Amino acid sequence: MSEVHAETTRFVRTEMVAEQDPPITETGAVKWVRENLFSGWLNVLLTVLSLFIIYTILAALLPWFANSVWTAESLAGCREVLSEQGLSGHGGACFSVITERWNQLIFGFYPPELYWRPILAFVVFLLGIAPVLFQGMPRQALWGSMAAPFVVYWLIWGGSLWGPVLTAAGFGIGAAAFIVISRAAGNILGSLAALLLPVLFWMFLVSPLVSGLASVAPLEITKVESNDIGGFMLALIIGISGIILSLPLGILLALGRQSHLFIITKVSVAFIEIIRGVPLIVWLFTASLLLNYFLPPGTDFDLMLRVIIMVTLFASAYIAEVVRGGLAALPKGQYEAADALGLDYAKSMRLIILPQALKISIPGIVNTFIGLFKDTTLVVFIGLLDPIGLTNAIRATTEWNGIYWELFIFIGLMFFIFCYSMGRYSIYLEKKLQREHR
């Protein structure tokens, strides 16, 4: 209201109109419902139909959950409790099986007095993986991440501390060899030495050293056999090892497939196509049955280790293709620019190409990981007692014979928690790395 028109204006409101609530139909839940659920006859129809379906499902499920029995000794006991309440055997869930067997579903046959070890190992794993996943953590913590796998191994399987320590030392030798020899004699010789020396060290020096050191300072905790590991612990060990090992291997394969060197390309292509072209279950059978024949009799080559190797190879072939998709999505200019800067192959990949290609590939990579984690349940077919295998074993007792849904719901829930967390992390990472539209 400017000064100029002050005299010409007949009426000027001197105070504001009091604020009023918007009409009830234009606000809050009512507005939302009107706009989204009842905005036309078709939508009204669909809404009513959906409500009816949801009601039918909940009406069947909720009483089943509400009446669930948690403390009976057996399925027959559950049915007794339910019939006392005047319900049929299907009137309520019998989650007593989870109460009684959840230890087994999570740890398998791991000795109960040692449960603290896998739990501690899981905490160590989380601490170790955190600096890798979240850049906000101090970078020095990455040294801890490198040590974490060896600590986790030692905690789960036990035995002498010197085994994991010396295995880790092998990697140290490899790194040292690479730095020293590549400076003196070039990258190729350096890489070769970095591969060969640790292998020689592991093959010939580790076992005498372990027994030697163990006799000086034992540092031993109770050994646990792989046979005793089962349930979710088994699924997690196989899944996490597969995930962590298959990523670097898959990236190498993807780079190999793009390489200009004839042998490397062909070997990578053959590996990827063969591994990917055969179902995982066949590879698992290979691991459990055929390898027994190729190895000399009496070799005690741990079945779980064989399975981890197979799962890793299988996942890495898929990762390789996902990463190759990321590499292919990069404009050629990026490669040329890296060359124009005078970077050698390793540097151009590390600094220019891979960071961009991997960022593009994140959804695909995480997708593969989630698939891999769920595929671990296939080990049931070679007689390993993963959660699904344990449901069979639990059903085979006279107490719990005939129980299905309760066990599967529990297992489904656990898998969902892990897979959903992975999915959320992937979204978080994508958002954080989104640079184009800032």
Add this chain to the structure above:
Amino acid sequence: MKKSVLFGTLTAAGLAAGAASAATLDDVQARGTLNCGVTTGLVGFAAPDADGEWQGFDVAVCRAVAAAVLGDPMAVEFVPTTGQTRFTALASGEIDMLARNTTWTFTRDVDLKFEFVGINYYDGQAFMVPRDLGVSSAMDLDGATVCIQTGTTTELNLADFFRVNDMEYEPLPIETNAEAQQQYLAGACDVYTTDSSGLAATRASFENPSDHVILPETVSKEPLGPLVRHGDNEWGDVVRWTLMSLIAAEEMGVTADNVEEMAEGTDDPEINRMLGSSGELGAKLGLDSDWAVRAIQAGGNYGELFAKHIGEETPVGLARGLNAQYTDGGLLYAMPFR
């Protein structure tokens, strides 16, 4: 099972190439544990309890052998095997013996190069129907829908039975016993057929077991027994005679409770020989003289094991039937300890 034949052929090839070490007994004693292959879970025969300890009728055989050889019935490392992995696990030496309700057949004995050391359960294929169906004999099943596990000998037996009796049936193929139970209860098939011990266990898990009947006809022979690798006869003898001692103990009235007392010496020379108070039978097996005492103490004689795991007092509720001693009209007949 066709798959097992395939894997078995591989087994034979592997054995020829690898020549698995012969002295299993020495290996077991040096290792201090017995690696025993069992099923991944079968009601009454093998299943882990809430403490992770394996229990069951097949498991008891493993425990008896471990007790005889190592002196400790708990010194067994149980290796769960599936129908596909069981034979390779045994052939490759991953396990020392297999006690996994395995039917003794010609192919498995001869072609797959295994040695069945005896029979611990005489089973046979039978039929289960809902009582409402009003069927009292398998001969009335013409035109029925039958739930049948694919790829098993039961599938072939079923086809034979219906063909021989000139009847029609509609097969409903299913993969596992768990699936079969659900399909049968949901009414997808009129009849469920598998080994009668499995039928009994399945029926016991139903909400109203009495609504279902197991028909009297048994249409196949399924002698189930423990087996070891071909070519290591000393080890085969140990397992065979451990099983024999359990069966003979029942026949001669030796139980887990009185075996200690009887081992001091009795009037029956055969008991004395078996329990080691006279003669040198243990030494001939490569064991000490108390081997049979420990085997029987591990869980009791055959009858006690049967009653404890699958007998009429248990939910599985199997009658002795063919598995009674020959003196009671059954087929159990232990060879003389002499």
